[in-house]
Amino acid sequence: MTTFARTTGGDALVALARRAEAVAIPLGALLVGLAVFGLFLLTQGKSPVAFFGYVWQAGFGSAFSWQNTLSRTAPLLFAALCVALPARLGLVVIGGEGAIVLGGVAVGALGVALAGTSPVLALPLMAAAGIAVGAVWIGAVGALRYYRGVNETIASLLMAYIAIALMNHLVEGPLRDPASLNKPSTAPLVDALRVGPLPGMEVHWGLPVGILCCILAWVLIDRTTWGFAARIAGGNVRAAQVQGLPVGRLILGFTALGGSFAGLAGFFEVTAVQGSANASLASGYGYTGILIAFLARHNPLAIIPVAILLAGFEASSGLVQRRMDLPDATVLVLQGFVFIAILLSDTLYGRLKIFTPERWGRG
Numbered sequence: 533m534t535t536f537a538r539t540t541g542g543d544a545l546v547a548l549a550r551r552a553e554a555v556a557i558p559l560g561a562l563l564v565g566l567a568v569f570g571l572f573l574l575t576q577g578k579s580p581v582a583f584f585g586y587v588w589q590a591g592f593g594s595a596f597s598w599q600n601t602l603s604r605t606a607p608l609l610f611a612a613l614c615v616a617l618p619a620r621l622g623l624v625v626i627g628g629e630g631a632i633v634l635g636g637v638a639v640g641a642l643g644v645a646l647a648g649t650s651p652v653l654a655l656p657l658m659a660a661a662g663i664a665v666g667a668v669w670i671g672a673v674g675a676l677r678y679y680r681g682v683n684e685t686i687a688s689l690l691m692a693y694i695a696i697a698l699m700n701h702l703v704e705g706p707l708r709d710p711a712s713l714n715k716p717s718t719a720p721l722v723d724a725l726r727v728g729p730l731p732g733m734e735v736h737w738g739l740p741v742g743i744l745c746c747i748l749a750w751v752l753i754d755r756t757t758w759g760f761a762a763r764i765a766g767g768n769v770r771a772a773q774v775q776g777l778p779v780g781r782l783i784l785g786f787t788a789l790g791g792s793f794a795g796l797a798g799f800f801e802v803t804a805v806q807g808s809a810n811a812s813l814a815s816g817y818g819y820t821g822i823l824i825a826f827l828a829r830h831n832p833l834a835i836i837p838v839a840i841l842l843a844g845f846e847a848s849s850g851l852v853q854r855r856m857d858l859p860d861a862t863v864l865v866l867q868g869f870v871f872i873a874i875l876l877s878d879t880l881y882g883r884l885k886i887f888t889p890e891r892w893g894r895g
Contacts, residue, residue, distance in 0.1 A: 566584075590850070615790070631665070638661040667789070669691065727800060738804055
């Protein structure tokens with residue numbers, strides 16, 4: 533490192549360069565993904581300018597658009613946390629969708645049983661049920677990884693398919709409301725057990741709760757000994773074991789905590805959006821959460837703006853479909869291009885001279 537880098541001003545510049553890398557590379561990957569998607573639209577005879585104009589109009593262009601976007605943000609916050617927390621241990625858990633749907637089923641079934649009970653008691657119990665089911669489901673992935681050496685990525689993905697199949701079985705069979713003819717579901721929740729919108733908005737309380745959870749997750753990871761131990765174990769598991777860190781408990785704890793956030797998403801989807809447990813619980817929030825977590829570099833605070841951005845993309849799918857005669861899945865194609873760009877950008881960390889102070893003095 534040069535003499536300049538060792539001066540007071542140089543130290544500040546070094547710190548800025550290292551922090552800027554974590555922002556610049558994901559942002560660059562996002563822009564590359566958007567540009568490649570624009571080229572894809574050109575091959576389909578569609579205008580990228582018109583597409584992104586409609587995305588802005590439907591997702592962020594008015595107060596109504598913002599409310600539509602923010603209403604979709606809450607489950608994405610929880611789903612991204614389900615990925616980000618285990619990732620601090622080097623675990624790639626992509627099965628949050630399963631915890632969301634099973635948490636929602638547990639909430640819907642318990643809500644029917646608690647009809648007539650005071651909301652002060654019933655709502656916390658329903659939230660606890662969703663959290664517990666999500667924690668057990670994703671915690672099982674951590675247990676398989678630690679005790680049996682099963683790859684957590686494959687295990688969580690397969691368990692998500694199992695969870696969706698189990699949800700379909702329950703809402704179409706034992707838990708089905710006989711009155712739900714066209715769309716099988718559990719019996720609708722009574723109004724007293726529904727979570728209402730924020731005052732003056734059409735956005736439910738899941739949004740501020742999700743933001744609060746992101747803040748608490750950041751505090752856990754960056755400001756506690758458990759978070760420090762998780763980062764050490766994520767860097768080198770063998771070294772963490774040699775140092776006596778409880779790697780097993782960390783894996784089980786962080787996967788279960790991530791799953792509990794996904795289960796909480798199921799709680800809000802049932803009590804604030806759907807009103808019952810049905811097939812709409814499997815709406816893909818868990819998979820979008822993967823992209824958000826990777827784009828945010830598994831930083832819980834960065835998850836908040838990234839989730840809002842991706843929610844705006846999803847909110848625009850209907851308008852894009854109507855105005856540009858594109859399939860509703862076009863936004864999923866966009867997410868796919870961005871995700872590939874994010875994965876490829878991982879090879880750039882530590883290689884760009886501008887962000888690597890150790891290389892500034894070299895020719």
